[in-house]
Amino acid sequence: MTAKSQKHWTGDPADLLRVGQGFRLADVDPDAKPGYTKGKKRGAEDLSAGADELDELQERLYAQSRVDDGSPAVLLVLQGMDTAGKGGIVRHVIGAVDPQGVSLAAFKKPTPEELAHDFLWRVEKHVPQPGFIGVFDRSHYEDVLIGRVRHLADDAEIERRYGAINAFEKGLVDRGIRIVKVMLHISSDEQKARLAERLDRPDKYWKYNPADVDERALWPQYMDAYQTVFDRTSTPDAPWFVVPADRKWYARLAVQALLLDALEDIDPQWPAADFDVAVEKARLAAS
């Protein structure tokens, strides 16, 4: 972590937020800001500086893929309870880079056609192409989260899915896709406040769904289902990161830092010319 946008971090966010052995979700404070010493105002400045870095790294990633078919991609998987801030990450972190290099997929309630296939069928179709930053707003993990909590499949099928997910993600990593899996972790109280705001503002009514309150009643079951997800699917190839998200500005900065970390690790390079520059200059001048 040497990038200038990250000078206020006391440690590598990837190390501080990664789900490792013995991780307990219940021990994470959603209001914390691990590794970041400054406040909201400095956070906004750092987010802006980081956006410029992300923008250049994304362009390099894309450029490299234009001349190399086996070029890497990045896949950001965003999970979290309702109002956790997934949309804000897309808007404020991903929104800072060129839309031409981003592929975004929002996974809603599966359609009948999707349900007729294996749960990974609809997901595979949205895996980012080489050179792209793919973003999953919800993902195949819904099938072991709401799927488990609401018993949308039998126990044996739910069990099968953890292994299927690991095999699927291993396949992506082997194809050169760097996976960044993020759970935005908010508290139940913070969710309550955010839902209340949607009920207070007529320009936010459309974001409110009465079913959200029904899901709140199942909060402990959801936290258990997330813990199981972390226990079973936080692999060395595709680890989970739990990002405290009661402070939106911190969550955005942290996810940006995780993306910068992944991209700096890929270290994409401007491709060399696959033509003779002098010859082309002469042809152009004569045209």
Added chain:
Amino acid sequence: MTAKSQKHWTGDPADLLRVGQGFRLADVDPDAKPGYTKGKKRGAEDLSAGADELDELQERLYAQSRVDDGSPAVLLVLQGMDTAGKGGIVRHVIGAVDPQGVSLAAFKKPTPEELAHDFLWRVEKHVPQPGFIGVFDRSHYEDVLIGRVRHLADDAEIERRYGAINAFEKGLVDRGIRIVKVMLHISSDEQKARLAERLDRPDKYWKYNPADVDERALWPQYMDAYQTVFDRTSTPDAPWFVVPADRKWYARLAVQALLLDALEDIDPQWPAADFDVAVEKARLAAS
């Protein structure tokens, strides 16, 4: 045109740039800035102010579509010679709105599978859903531009396509899709300068293709093909706009103004609550 971002326009850009009866592409100066009296610096400020307006209008458009299946959409069709600035429009105009409300399709050389179907087959798949701003970076018009200039189909087939395009677009308009068709018009000299820059900068080599110089030799044929496109497909339902694009900043501002005009005309509204707000506040408080 009452929006505050448009106060420096001397007239409605949509009226000034629309291709109407008797339009002659040869009469358009690519270096002009019709309707805009100020310079580049003020242009950047206006673009920034317009971005905020576009952002809110896009969110309203999207919100409205969440409760109304037959809700409108916007489709921006971008055409122009190589280096005309299509990518810059996507990045600097479209990039200012929430990526969650944008669907972007870049049409490259057709694949064998695409060529085995009618030329509109691949296009229909990318028509924006209700609530979205769709962007076509190149489009079905390539099939009567390079298709005509390079004789990629026989004359009868090229002739057939103009009518097929008009019928296709009429169908989109009838489905509530507002189509904004833009040709970014640069001069051959400006293209030469932009290609030369790509040959001067190693971080731009990847954008250069030797075939671009071959296409330059066919400039007059392309301008003729564009003139025919305007004559045959600038309909009242889906008119063309020719935007002088030698000044990138002007082209961006003008395309933004055309989008604002379309969205202000749609005038999307925040949806009313489809639940009882007081009841939901009570349920939430008790949760």
